[in-house]
Amino acid sequence: MSIFAPSFQLPEAMSASAANVDALYSFIFWLSVVLFVGIMVATVYFVWVYRKRPGHKAEPTGHNLFLQIGLAVAPIPLLVGMFHWGFKGYMDMSIAPAGAMEVRVRGFQWGWEFEYPGGETDSVLHVPVNRPVKLIMSSSDVLHSFYVPQLRVKRDLVPGMFTSLWFQPDKTGKMDVFCTEYCGGKSKDQNGNELAPSEYKGHWSMLSQIVVDTQEDFDKYIQGKGTPKDPVEFGKALYTQKGCNACHSVDGSVGVAPSWKGLWARSEPMLDGSMVTVDGNYLRESIVLPSAKIVKGYGSPSIMPSYQGLKDKEIDAIIEYMKTLK
Ligand code: HEC
Ligand SMILES: [Cu+2]
Structure with missing residues (x-):
């Protein structure tokens, strides 16, 4: 283990993309070390060379345009490069490959x-x-x-x-x-x-x-681990156990509430005029906070009670069941 490797500060890297994070981290770390040491050495040097002493009179050095513009422009490619490196790594880490x-x-x-x-x-x-x-x-x-x-x-x-x-x-x-x-x-x-x-x-x-x-x-x-409970079966049982069937049908018939048939991935108009494509996040919100987005045509406030008491696992099972209702 070299002291130039970030594992000198971080635990062992155990994934492919960790190496890239570490490379960027080390680059920024060692760049900061070099700049810090450089600035400190120069500061101490100038403090010593231009210290107050008898026989010396301070003279203003004036303005150096070349130095000023140079110092403003020089870091730009470096910073843009660091941003690019970090952003690319972030995107690679955000989008999972198909088949994961x-x-x-x-x-x-x-x-x-x-x-x-x-x-x-x-x-x-x-x-x-x-x-x-x-x-x-x-x-x-x-x-x-x-x-x-x-x-x-x-x-x-x-x-x-x-x-x-x-x-x-x-x-x-x-x-x-x-x-x-x-x-x-x-x-x-x-x-x-x-x-x-x-x-x-x-x-x-x-x-x-x-x-x-x-x-x-x-x-x-x-x-x-043995054969687990099938989430779709569990969701189907919850549909009646939790009383969703009092308002929602699964055969396409619409009563006081939209049917769950064909619900997954469909586009729906909301009361406020926006369109929503039904996905996991939307379903979850519709179950826990029904009045956050109200389906057009079903009145306001929503007559659906909030099901905040449902466990995460139950919500997931209901969503799995909904996906099968094509
Ligand atoms: C008292 C009647 C009632 C009951 C009981 C009820 N709902 Fe609803 N639900 C509604 C109404 C009305 C809407 C449409 C208005 C809205 O968006 O809130 C709705 C909307 C939804 C939506 C959004 C549907 C869409 O088309 O976008 C989901 C998901 C949902 N309910 C899930 C459930 C679940 C899960 C249960 C049981 C745990 C349940 N509901 C129980 C009345 C009810
Ligand atoms: Cu925590």
Whole structure:
């Protein structure tokens, strides 16, 4: 490990794009070191050379146009270059490649739940090495932030919407997952009794791990989880259990509320004249905050009650069920 490598300050890089983040980071770091040292040495030198002493009289040096313009213009290509490098890296890290394995991440006070494409869940995330993984994240309560230093990635989980992140681990091993958005804590139990300090829970205990397996070990791990509950079946059950069927049909007939048939991905006019294309974020908002966007023709305020009490998992299942109603 060289002191020129950023791993001298940061933990081991475990993904392909981490190398680029590190290269840019080192470049900016060492550029700052060179400039800092250069400016300090020059300052000390000038302070010494032009110090006040008997027999010397200060003479104003006047204005140097060449120096002034030069110093203003010289940093521009450097700064534009740094911006370009950073922006390109940011875009590469924002857009997941097609065929990435999609994992649902749910943050809550105080922990993480990961759900694999087959519906299996766990509190730690296992991923196969050398395959892109896309995380689709939501929060059940307050702001959280998913941070994995070894991957050099971080993104907020915002209540009421989905955010996403992707990475491609390039070595097997373990990484730490932190929450980097202060999300509260508690020192009392449900009955208001003071807990022992070792029992305190909060932001600091919102820790997890990513375990990068070989494809073979990953397949074994998934098989070991058994057959999970099918989210579509679960969503279908919730449709009646939660009483959505009192207003919404699934066969296309429209009563007091729009039918769920053909809802996914359709474009709809809203009361305020805007058009909305139905996606996960819109559905989530329509369920949790029905009056945020009201479908045209169904009156204002919306007669739909807010379902803030639904768990993230239930909302996801309902959305999965809606997608099947073509
Ligand atoms: C009391 C009647 C009622 C119940 C019960 C109800 N809704 Fe609604 N819902 C409405 C009405 C009216 C609208 C259209 C106005 C609006 O956008 O809020 C609507 C709109 C929606 C939309 C947006 C539809 C679109 O076409 O864009 C979704 C999604 C939705 N409801 C989901 C649900 C879910 C999930 C449940 C059950 C957990 C539920 N609703 C229960 C009345 C209801
Ligand atoms: Cu948190």
